[in-house]
Amino acid sequence: MTAAVTIRIQEADFDIAREISALAKGRSDIGAVVSFSGICRGSEDGASIAALTLEHYPGMAEAEIARHAETAMSRWPLSGISVIHRVGRITPGENIVLVLTASQHRQAAFEAAEFLMDYLKANAPFWKRVDGAEGGSWVDAREHDEGAAARWTKS
Amino acid sequence: MRLKYFAWVRERIGKTEETIEPPAGVQTVEELMAWLAGRGETYAHAFETPRVIRAAIDHAHVKPDAAIAGAREIAFFPPMTGG
Numbered sequence: 001m002t003a004a005v006t007i008r009i010q011e012a013d014f015d016i017a018r019e020i021s022a023l024a025k026g027r028s029d030i031g032a033v034v035s036f037s038g039i040c041r042g043s044e045d046g047a048s049i050a051a052l053t054l055e056h057y058p059g060m061a062e063a064e065i066a067r068h069a070e071t072a073m074s075r076w077p078l079s080g081i082s083v084i085h086r087v088g089r090i091t092p093g094e095n096i097v098l099v100l101t102a103s104q105h106r107q108a109a110f111e112a113a114e115f116l117m118d119y120l121k122a123n124a125p126f127w128k129r130v131d132g133a134e135g136g137s138w139v140d141a142r143e144h145d146e147g148a149a150a151r152w153t154k155s
Numbered sequence: 156m157r158l159k160y161f162a163w164v165r166e167r168i169g170k171t172e173e174t175i176e177p178p179a180g181v182q183t184v185e186e187l188m189a190w191l192a193g194r195g196e197t198y199a200h201a202f203e204t205p206r207v208i209r210a211a212i213d214h215a216h217v218k219p220d221a222a223i224a225g226a227r228e229i230a231f232f233p234p235m236t237g238g
Contacts, residue, residue, distance in 0.1 A: 038238055054237070057161055057230060060214035061237075085237060097238050117238060123216065125230075126237025127162035138163050141234030 003073055004080040007065050009056060011088040014098055023080045023100050030079045032106040034113040036099045042092035044139065049130050052139075054087040054096065057125035061085070068119045072101070075115070076108035083116065085126060115152050122149035156223070158191075160201070161232035164208060167201035177223075184210045185219035187229065201231075209234060 004023065008014075016035060024030050040052050069081045082100040090096055099116050103109040128139040159172045181190045185205060192202035202208065210217050211230045223229060 055162055056237070057159070057211070057214075057232070060211055060230065063214045064216075121235070121238035123235065124237050125161065125211070125232060125235055127233065128236045129162070138233065139236045141236050145238075146234075 003078055005066070005069050005073070006080075006082040006084075007062055007069065008084045009058075009061055009087060010084065011086060013086070013095055014084045016095075016098060019082055019084065019098060019100060023082050023102055027079065029104060030102045031104045032109040033100060033102045034106070034109040036097075036113050036117055037095055038097040038117075040090045040092050040094050040096055044130050047132065049092065049132055051089050051091045051131045052096070053089050053129045053131060053136070054085075055127045055129065056085070056087050060125050064124045065120065068116055068123070071119075072112045072116055076101075076103065076112045078103050078108060078112055081112070081116070083120070085120075085124070087126070089131070118145070118148040118152060121145040156226050157228045159228060159230040161230065163233055164201050164231050168197050182222060182224065183219065184212075184217055184221045184223060184229070187223055188219075188231070207233065 016037060020033055024033060042048055065083050072081060078101055080102040084098040086096055099113050101109040101112040122145045129136045130139060157172060157174050160168050165171055177187055177190055181187050188202050188205045191198050208231055212221060212226045213228055
């Protein structure tokens with residue numbers, strides 16, 4: 001059976017259980033689904049925040065995630081990938097991003113989920129602004145994130 | 156060509172996008188940033204540290220030495236912080 005790739009960028013929240021069911025529905029070749037969800041923290045660099053506002057580059061964001069999904073498909077024997085990234089205002093405790101990877105066995109699903117998240121953080125055109133008590137400020141990129149993506153190129 | 160700006164690059168310039176025709180001598184992404192920086196205070200502020208600014212041509216990441224000839228859309232933005 002061919003691999004199913006779902007990529008969505010949306011303001012609305014998502015239901016993780018529903019997304020896993022959708023990915024695995026009607027298939028008997030999937031033995032493992034790994035789910036990663038990124039959640040909005042209540043503080044950034046020690047300061048409490050009211051909310052995050054996520055901006056993205058429409059068109060390129062989808063294209064960039066699709067390129068990474070394609071790379072993951074070529075590197076691991078995957079049955080499916082779902083990536084959902086929210087944009088707009090997100091308050092602490094709310095979901096930001098979901099990555100699901102499905103495979104026959106767990107190792108491919110674990111590795112591909114980590115690969116996708118590392119690449120997404122460093123390369124997908126999304127930006128977080130912190131809405132604090134004294135106005136907004138853009139979140140600085142962490143060097144760690146670019147390093148995390150780079151380690152997958154060494155093989 | 157169309158230019159698009161995101162996050163603090165957009166805020167500093169005060170525009171989300173615009174259409175420009177750079178002079179013939181402007182051939183690469185870094186030359187385009189230098190040319191844009193000379194267009195006024197808001198642009199100078201946005202492009203004051205060009206090495207931290209990322210660029211994309213037609214929805215694909217490019218390096219500063221990428222040629223801009225034939226580009227339909229060039230975007231400038233800070234390092235990404237999604238996920």
